[in-house]
Amino acid sequence: MKMLRAMSAGAAVFFAVGAASAQQGAPTFDAVKARGSVNCGVSTGLAGFSLANSQGQWTGLDVDVCRAIAAAMFGDANKVKFVALSAQQRFTALQSGEVDVLSRNTTWTLSRDTSLGLDFTGVSFYDGQGFMVPKKLNVKSAKELNGATVCVQPGTTTELNLADWFRANRLQFTPVVIERLEEVNAAYFSGRCDVYTTDISGLAAIRASQAPNPADHVILAEVISKEPLGPAVRHGDSKWADLVRWSYYAMLEAEEMGISSKNIDSLASSTNPSVQRFLGTQGEYGKMLGVDAKWAAAIVKQVGNYAEVFERHVTPLGIERGVNKLWKDGGLQYAPPMR
Numbered sequence: 001m002k003m004l005r006a007m008s009a010g011a012a013v014f015f016a017v018g019a020a021s022a023q024q025g026a027p028t029f030d031a032v033k034a035r036g037s038v039n040c041g042v043s044t045g046l047a048g049f050s051l052a053n054s055q056g057q058w059t060g061l062d063v064d065v066c067r068a069i070a071a072a073m074f075g076d077a078n079k080v081k082f083v084a085l086s087a088q089q090r091f092t093a094l095q096s097g098e099v100d101v102l103s104r105n106t107t108w109t110l111s112r113d114t115s116l117g118l119d120f121t122g123v124s125f126y127d128g129q130g131f132m133v134p135k136k137l138n139v140k141s142a143k144e145l146n147g148a149t150v151c152v153q154p155g156t157t158t159e160l161n162l163a164d165w166f167r168a169n170r171l172q173f174t175p176v177v178i179e180r181l182e183e184v185n186a187a188y189f190s191g192r193c194d195v196y197t198t199d200i201s202g203l204a205a206i207r208a209s210q211a212p213n214p215a216d217h218v219i220l221a222e223v224i225s226k227e228p229l230g231p232a233v234r235h236g237d238s239k240w241a242d243l244v245r246w247s248y249y250a251m252l253e254a255e256e257m258g259i260s261s262k263n264i265d266s267l268a269s270s271t272n273p274s275v276q277r278f279l280g281t282q283g284e285y286g287k288m289l290g291v292d293a294k295w296a297a298a299i300v301k302q303v304g305n306y307a308e309v310f311e312r313h314v315t316p317l318g319i320e321r322g323v324n325k326l327w328k329d330g331g332l333q334y335a336p337p338m339r
């Protein structure tokens with residue numbers, strides 16, 4: 001594994017793309033099925049998104065996306081092995097086959113979609129980059145940050161946007177670039193950096209779970225980028241990408257239809273055709289995906305719909321649904337029809 005990680009990103013891409021085009025069929029889908037569990041790459045520990053407790057049990061929205069895939073594939077949301085990955089490690093881990101899917105606050109960008117050999121299957125959380133500063137610095141706007149020392153993780157869109165934004169605003173800054181999350185957190189909370197920059201969801205998670213006193217830190221109003229975060233798979237296995245994509249959409253569709261883990265059993269006798277399609281009592285949608293007819297019902301029963309997952313993990317951080325509301329409630333979350 002060390003050797004794989006040590007391979008240059010370029011070599012890994014060549015290997016992954018070469019392997020994908022040489023093989024026909026559904027290598028990842030078949031490999032996951034034969035193995036009996038999904039290898040899911042998550043971040044090393046971000047409250048609300050992917051965090052392991054002392055027993056090694058993972059929770060969070062990114063974690064639940066992988067549990068949903070396992071529920072669809074095996075009828076059992078627990079058939080997942082979580083692999084903790086730093087921002088720097090994550091793409092090599094996917095390219096080399098160490099994980100089947102990355103569900104880890106990863107921004108969908110053109111270069112990742114193309115030259116890194118990935119396919120993004122949707123957006124599980126619409127985010128943007130922000131800045132957190134100690135309240136005692138009395139900073140009201142990011143425009144006041146000239147000359148600041150800024151903590152940032154490498155291998156992220158964050159690092160790039162940071163440089164762009166300061167340059168565009170003709171401001172100076174000194175980056176403090178640290179790979180390990182605990183070390184960046186320690187650097188910021190010990191005052192080694194004036195500013196912490198990352199996705200706003202990350203800032204909220206770090207403030208809520210790591211700050212000695214969360215009220216001592218403010219997240220500034222400026223949002224300097226678009227960060228559509230979503231699951232990613234390797235190029236070249238559409239059957240696997242389809243399953244990952246529709247597992248997530250099933251959570252959205254369930255919310256839209258008012259199907260939740262609490263009421264799904266009571267809907268078994270529903271005569272509503274779209275409910276019947278969702279439950280797998282009408283149509284052959286499971287077969288089309290290569291899984292059981294009850295795949296979507298298993299997701300909702302064992303993991304929940306998108307609102308349930310969001311409220312369980314993300315709401316406690318003080319993050320509102322905002323743009324992550326369903327389209328019919330004025331947000332951006334929209335699932336294509338399940339038919």
Ligand SMILES: N[C@@H](CCC(=O)N[C@@H](CS)C(=O)NCC(=O)O)C(=O)O
Pocket residue numbers: 042043044045046085086087105106107153155156157158179180181198199202203227229
């Ligand atoms: N969305 C950005 C940033 C993602 C990212 O890795 N953010 C950091 C800061 S919140 C993180 O998740 N670190 C967790 C870790 O290293 O385990 C990207 O895709 O590049």
